[in-house]
Amino acid sequence: MRALTTPADGGTRVRPVTVPEPEPRPDQAVVEVRAVSVNRGDLSLLGMLPPGSRLGFDVAGTVVRAAADGSGPPSGTRVAGVAERDGWGERVALSAARLAPLPDGVEWTDAAAVPVAGLTALYALRNAGSLLGRRVLVTGASGGVGRIAVQLARASGAEVSAWAGSAERLKGLAELGAAEAATYEAGPGVTQPVHVLVDSVGGEVFRSAYQLVGQRGVVVCYGNTTRSDLSLPFDWGHARPGVRIRYLHLFDEMPRRPVGEDLGVLLRLVAEGALDPQVTLVGDWSDPDPVLRGVGDRQVNGKAVLVF
Incomplete structure (x- = not known):
């Protein structure tokens, strides 16, 4: 399969490369990715990680292999979730506890924009x-x-x-x-x-x-x-x-939170029209540079998404 990784030459020009298929743990489902969002934190990692490192946290797609331990949604379920910094690929193994099914009517682009930004906002306000x-x-x-x-x-x-x-x-x-x-x-x-x-x-x-x-x-x-x-x-x-x-650091906060349930709440608000993820820039994952530049140059009022 293909995924976006940090460039071999140490630069910032990201392109799809061939990587191994995901090997899920028993508590992970394999998701075929349809859209991912780009956070400023992703861009920071782009300049810090070694060449060939995987990238990406926000994922929306379809479960193609349910978690072996029986947790999480079944195969065929449309979901959004938080990846372990390897979400920008055609398929990814995601913890069932960090997945939420998509309600009817929620588009891939909106779903991909919600996990990191939505959970951060939710937990900040709950404090x-x-x-x-x-x-x-x-x-x-x-x-x-x-x-x-x-x-x-x-x-x-x-x-x-x-x-x-x-x-x-x-x-x-x-x-x-x-x-x-x-x-x-x-x-x-x-x-x-x-x-x-x-x-x-x-x-x-x-x-x-x-x-x-x-x-x-x-x-x-x-x-x-x-x-x-x-x-x-x-x-x-x-x-x-x-x-x-x-x-508040989201990835420190998540082990103490019911992430899948909280993400489900946010996605239901999107479905009801009570929450707009504010996706204002969409690009193709095979040519991500325009979207990465837009986020890096602070030209995006809201969220930027790459579609597969």
Whole structure:
């Protein structure tokens, strides 16, 4: 079979190459892949892993061999799931615990966009507890995780403020449920104090956003796109007693979560029209460079997907 791997010459130009067929563990199903999504984390790994390394976490496809231990969906089931960094291939072995069946009507492209971004947003917000009647600020709101977080927070009864890097990146956020959408420069001057901050940016954006968090608020960080040290005001705790700060790493979180069930919840929301994965760039997996460049250059407001 063929799969996308890190280039043999150490560059960034990715092309399909021949790799061995997957050899599943007893708790894994083999899925014939129909679509995968591209996350910024995939691009980071592209420059870090040795030549010939497999890539990709988000997968949507059809089970062609059910897990031998009887867990998970049967053969023929349309599914989405989280791979073990080898999802960008024609077939992949996936843990049955990380798979969820696709409801009728969910397209391959939407299904592939949900797993990593959707679970990250879901778990970040769950760290904050009940959101009903609370104010939530999402930074990096133009990305795949951010756009899903805005929708989930609003659906949970929160008033949502969304920050992004430019007016262009803010497009569509109001339609997704943000009561207020602002650039990083304008946000501190227009955003009311918040109960919950979900941050993926770091640096000065995090510092500015943190100063809007009230007493006993919750701060969840899941990324640092500026690659800057986090900086807190000198009175960060004294002025905001009871504030809880948490870093969320999805792949550390998943062993403690019912991933398949949670992914199923997100996919049902997609099927019901209550969650839009915001797929805005689709390309062919046999020529992935345009999609990889779009994600790397931050030209994608939402999610990018490769179809097989």
